[in-house]
Amino acid sequence: MKTIKVNVVTPDGPVHESDVEMVIAKAESGELGILAGHIPMVAPLKIGAVQLKKDKTSEYIAVNGGILEVRPDQVTVLAQSAETAGKIDYDRALRAKERAEKRLYEQKNEHVDFHRAELALKRAMNRISIVEKKY
Structure with a gap:
């Protein structure tokens, strides 16, 4: 399966960067699933988890609001704050x-x-x- 680059960034700096097969996030309008080649879009995020799926495994990042920007080859999460499970x-x-x-x-x-x-x-x-x- 094709991958898409993901960057999670806060005002304090980058939190996470990787290539994944799918990004799942909770936007104000509902849950979004994003694959490589997705149409460009911007969505406000709710407090919730951003799930990053690759090779049948998932990694979760706690995000406290922000903006999700999608391009066909990249997803950027601009969050007020974000933490990986290991940092919580x-x-x-x-x-x-x-x-x-x-x-x-x-x-x-x-x-x-x-x-x-x-x-x-x-x-x-x-x-x-x-x-x-x-x-």
């Missing part, structure tokens, strides 16, 4: 999840920003799921 601190992600859940539970307190707590929970759960898929 699982215990820290669990603690972040617990903090966000606590904030959401205490939403009656007028000092809690519900939207911000909800996004923190989504990011933590995304990071946890990426590490758990690794095993």
Whole structure:
């Protein structure tokens, strides 16, 4: 199967670069599957996993929003932040999840920003799921 080059980049620099057979990502409009030769497009990304498939194996990258740019021979993910499974601190992600859940539970307190707590929970759960898929 033909491959397509993938670059995942954040404001802090490159996170991942490889050639893969398929890229699967969660865009605002739904899940996208991209193969070599895909028509050019740009799509905003949700907090979620970017799955990179090659030789019947998958690698996952936790992406916290951003933009997916597709060209026939290359996919670029411009993310606000992104981490490969090996770079995620699982215990820290669990603690972040617990903090966000606590904030959401205490939403009656007028000092809690519900939207911000909800996004923190989504990011933590995304990071946890990426590490758990690794095993």
